Amino acid sequence: MDAYDPKTIEAKWQAWWEAHGTFRAEGRRPRDKKFYCLTMFPYPSGTLHVGHGRNYIIGDVVTRYKMMRGAEVLSPMGWDAFGLPAENAAIKNQKLPATWVRENVARMKDQFRRWGVGYDWRREVNTSSPDYYKWTQWIFLVLHERGLAYRKHAPVNWCPSCRTGLANEEVVDGRCERCGAEATLKDLPQWFFRITEYAERLLEDLSLLEKWPETVRTMQANWIGRSEGARVEFRLEDGTPLPIFTTRPDTLWGVTFMSLAPEHPLIAKLVAGSEREREVLAFCERVRRQPAAARSDAAVEKEGVPTGACCINPVSGERVPLWVANYALMEYGTGAVMAVPAHDQRDFEFAKKYGLPIRVVIQPQGKSLRADEIQEAYVEAGVMADSGDLSGTPTPSGIPEVMAHLEKQGWGARTVHYRIRDWLISRQRYWGAPIPIVHCAKCGEVPVPVEKLPVELPPETAVEFPPRGESPLAKVSAWVNTKCPACGGAANRETDTLAQWLCSCWYFLRYTMTDEERRASGNAKPFDRAAVDYWMPVDQYIGGVEHAVLHLLYTRFICKVLCDAGHVGFREPFQALFTQGMICKQSPRTGKLEKMSKSKGNVVSPDAVIEAYGADTQRLYTLFVGPPQKDAEWQDDAVVGARRFLDRVWRLADEHGATVAGAEPYAGNGADLAPEAKAVWRKTHQTIRKVTDDIEHSWQFNTAIAAVMELVNAMGAAGEAIAEAPAVARLALEAMVRLLHPFVPHLTEELWQAFGHEPSILAAGWPLFDESACAEDVLEIPIQVNGKLRARITVPADASEEAVRTAALGSERVKEVLAGAQVRKVIVIPGRLVNIVAK
Numbered sequence: 001m002d003a004y005d006p007k008t009i010e011a012k013w014q015a016w017w018e019a020h021g022t023f024r025a026e027g028r029r030p031r032d033k034k035f036y037c038l039t040m041f042p043y044p045s046g047t048l049h050v051g052h053g054r055n056y057i058i059g060d061v062v063t064r065y066k067m068m069r070g071a072e073v074l075s076p077m078g079w080d081a082f083g084l085p086a087e088n089a090a091i092k093n094q095k096l097p098a099t100w101v102r103e104n105v106a107r108m109k110d111q112f113r114r115w116g117v118g119y120d121w122r123r124e125v126n127t128s129s130p131d132y133y134k135w136t137q138w139i140f141l142v143l144h145e146r147g148l149a150y151r152k153h154a155p156v157n158w159c160p161s162c163r164t165g166l167a168n169e170e171v172v173d174g175r176c177e178r179c180g181a182e183a184t185l186k187d188l189p190q191w192f193f194r195i196t197e198y199a200e201r202l203l204e205d206l207s208l209l210e211k212w213p214e215t216v217r218t219m220q221a222n223w224i225g226r227s228e229g230a231r232v233e234f235r236l237e238d239g240t241p242l243p244i245f246t247t248r249p250d251t252l253w254g255v256t257f258m259s260l261a262p263e264h265p266l267i268a269k270l271v272a273g274s275e276r277e278r279e280v281l282a283f284c285e286r287v288r289r290q291p292a293a294a295r296s297d298a299a300v301e302k303e304g305v306p307t308g309a310c311c312i313n314p315v316s317g318e319r320v321p322l323w324v325a326n327y328a329l330m331e332y333g334t335g336a337v338m339a340v341p342a343h344d345q346r347d348f349e350f351a352k353k354y355g356l357p358i359r360v361v362i363q364p365q366g367k368s369l370r371a372d373e374i375q376e377a378y379v380e381a382g383v384m385a386d387s388g389d390l391s392g393t394p395t396p397s398g399i400p401e402v403m404a405h406l407e408k409q410g411w412g413a414r415t416v417h418y419r420i421r422d423w424l425i426s427r428q429r430y431w432g433a434p435i436p437i438v439h440c441a442k443c444g445e446v447p448v449p450v451e452k453l454p455v456e457l458p459p460e461t462a463v464e465f466p467p468r469g470e471s472p473l474a475k476v477s478a479w480v481n482t483k484c485p486a487c488g489g490a491a492n493r494e495t496d497t498l499a500q501w502l503c504s505c506w507y508f509l510r511y512t513m514t515d516e517e518r519r520a521s522g523n524a525k526p527f528d529r530a531a532v533d534y535w536m537p538v539d540q541y542i543g544g545v546e547h548a549v550l551h552l553l554y555t556r557f558i559c560k561v562l563c564d565a566g567h568v569g570f571r572e573p574f575q576a577l578f579t580q581g582m583i584c585k586q587s588p589r590t591g592k593l594e595k596m597s598k599s600k601g602n603v604v605s606p607d608a609v610i611e612a613y614g615a616d617t618q619r620l621y622t623l624f625v626g627p628p629q630k631d632a633e634w635q636d637d638a639v640v641g642a643r644r645f646l647d648r649v650w651r652l653a654d655e656h657g658a659t660v661a662g663a664e665p666y667a668g669n670g671a672d673l674a675p676e677a678k679a680v681w682r683k684t685h686q687t688i689r690k691v692t693d694d695i696e697h698s699w700q701f702n703t704a705i706a707a708v709m710e711l712v713n714a715m716g717a718a719g720e721a722i723a724e725a726p727a728v729a730r731l732a733l734e735a736m737v738r739l740l741h742p743f744v745p746h747l748t749e750e751l752w753q754a755f756g757h758e759p760s761i762l763a764a765g766w767p768l769f770d771e772s773a774c775a776e777d778v779l780e781i782p783i784q785v786n787g788k789l790r791a792r793i794t795v796p797a798d799a800s801e802e803a804v805r806t807a808a809l810g811s812e813r814v815k816e817v818l819a820g821a822q823v824r825k826v827i828v829i830p831g832r833l834v835n836i837v838a839k
């Protein structure tokens with residue numbers, strides 16, 4: 001054979017797989033054989049770097065491994081093309097979004113091909129194509145029909161840079177998830193999805209997701225944020241209800257003031273015409289411009305203003321002054337928070353700052369705290385004090401008693417509160433699916449009938465799409481003006497578009513049809529129910545943990561709605577989830593190890609690596625660099641090590657090519673083998689066991705690769721001996737090539753063919769190991785004490801001298817014979833005898 005030449009080999013096998021439809025999933029085998037391997041599809045907002053490559057390569061390893069294990073694997077790919085990521089990048093690059101997306105899709109598709117990742121491209125989806133977004137709009141209608149989509153004028157998160165409303169989930173640490181600008185609040189009419197109605201089920205069904213990382217499940221549970229507590233009916237002095245939610249009704253007697261969120265609708269009324277009006281409204285205005293996340297941070301400096309008004313505490317009948325405070329949030333509870341400075345640290349800080357009273361109503365067991373002495377809020381368990389009839393009740397264990405009391409007195413009721421808010425779905429941007437609603441003066445909001453979908457975007461050339469804060473579609477009057485689907489009168493189209501998060505809530509359902517099937521159906525359905533029933537749920541989903549409370553939560557919600565509406569038959573879309581770690585590299589700008597990204601200047605292009613070493617080398621390096629769930633550092637000068645190993649594999653196959661040509665893989669029990677050949681035979685079985693185990697149970701691709709490296713070393717060490725046992729050589733070489741296939745598919749296809757097999761190696765199946773062949777030989781060794789045979793021990797044939805010595809001295813029989821005598825010397829004749837000299 002010639003020297004290893006990845007360029008030729010890789011192009012050859014990529015063409016071969018394509019020509020032979022190797023990754024076409026037909027779905028004709030029994031359902032228990034199916035395996036849906038889904039890797040999160042990318043935003044086509046630029047080209048891919050080697051860091052991006054990690055999850056696609058991991059997905060490909062799983063796909064190929066499962067195929068070799070005999071599964072019917074569906075591995076599709078597509079483009080999350082609508083929305084802010086692509087549109088922002090297009091604007092930055094001064095291109096029209098559609099053009100920008102088209103160019104990137106072509107480039108990225110080529111990158112996938114050159115990595116050798118296998119997809120069934122007949123199922124490709126692009127969320128920005130009308131035949132796809134027709135059905136994204138349909139999903140909106142499904143929710144609308146079920147009362148789960150509504151429009152409301154509300155203060156919403158606003159990104160001043162992207163100039164659009166954002167969902168709560170898109171505001172990360174107070175900043176726009178997309179561009180990093182600080183989010184503010186803005187009053188706008190916006191569309192919401194009632195995800196809160198599914199809060200309980202989204203939480204409960206987390207228990208079905210045993211194969212999800214614990215971290216993701218916890219993040220979702222925290223985001224949903226269920227807490228049990230009481231709704232307590234405070235009232236203004238004029239009788240207007242001012243209900244609050246509290247998880248600590250046992251502290252109700254300690255309330256000394258009330259904090260209102262600056263957004264609270266009652267504030268304007270409370271201060272109207274009063275001397276405090278101007279100051280209070282100015283304070284509200286100022287705080288409302290601050291990011292909500294910063295306000296809810298425990299460390300934030302507490303500030304507030306008194307409104308001058310009071311409310312009545314139902315349990316004590318006391319007048320409680322009403323304040324507006326920056327740390328009170330409209331999203332939590334009712335926007336009015338009872339303040340108990342003695343037992344809540346934030347209230348304590350606020351009370352100290354403004355000289356408000358502090359009253360201790362929970363006393364530690366056997367102690368007596370004084371309000372003027374405490375240095376911080378007492379939040380531990382204790383006994384209720386100064387709390388009317390309930391004084392003496394232990395707490396918090398006694399909270400149910402307190403609740404029952406409140407209910408009996410008509411002061412409040414038990415209730416469950418969720419942190420999650422409804423999902424803001426509308427965007428004031430061009431690049432998204434138009435919301436399929438028509439506003440009619442006579443009929444109100446009228447959904448566009450399904451047969452009129454898609455509501456297509458006007459062409460980009462007709463639109464000034466860079467964002468100005470209102471939907472650019474509003475300016476295209478020819479598009480906006482339409483007829484009401486209900487009464488036929490003049491009406492206007494809704495001009496907001498749908499967030500791209502909705503596009504990605506169902507793409508894996510669309511994959512279950514091929515392009516031909518979609519066309520043949522006249523695009524008359526979003527997906528084929530039988531195909532969905534066959535392929536869903538996804539057996540393995542692979543993607544980044546940053547989607548934990550965005551895509552992964554939204555998708556679970558939408559699938560539950562589709563299930564309730566009878567469109568799908570499963571409750572949870574993703575059976576198993578794997579979240580890969582990031583590839584990091586030292587940034588020349590900051591000098592620090594950072595996630596690979598353009599803005600850090602530490603991006604490595606796969607093109608350069610493939611050009612220098614080949615795609616298989618890049619794949620091997622990416623997989624070998626560390627456990628896939630952990631972050632790993634990319635080091636340019638270490639890549640060559642992966643290439644050297646592949647050169648070695650190539651040479652090994654080349655050296656033994658002639659020897660093994662006529663041989664069948666060794667299938668005996670090892671008894672007939674010379675020691676060196678036997679060692680290779682055993683190592684082969686052990687390696688198969690180790691690699692299988694590493695992939696199957698923990699996805700430890702790095703240690704799996706290390707195990708194959710050991711096998712290669714063992715074959716090298718056997719030298720000429722292995723050439724004299726061609727059957728063993730063949731067994732070892734074929735196992736090596738098959739075990740390496742998921743990691744380095746091109747090289748291994750080439751060698752498999754060189755061994756005289758028909759391609760593809762995928763059809764050859766995964767090698768099997770024999771447990772008894774893995775077991776090391778054992779030897780029985782006689783032990784002499786002072787020259788007399790006294791005992792026998794059994795040790796592994798390859799046990800070290802030290803191990804044999806320890807085993808001999810540890811033998812019960814030997815201890816008995818020695819009976820406390822001093823051991824002077826232990827002579828070990830490896831594999832033969834141990835002699836102990838004692839006195």
Ligand SMILES: [Zn+2]
Pocket residue numbers: 159160161162163176177178179180181
């Ligand atoms: Zn932004």
Ligand SMILES: [Zn+2]
Pocket residue numbers: 440441442443444446484485486487488489491
């Ligand atoms: Zn109408």
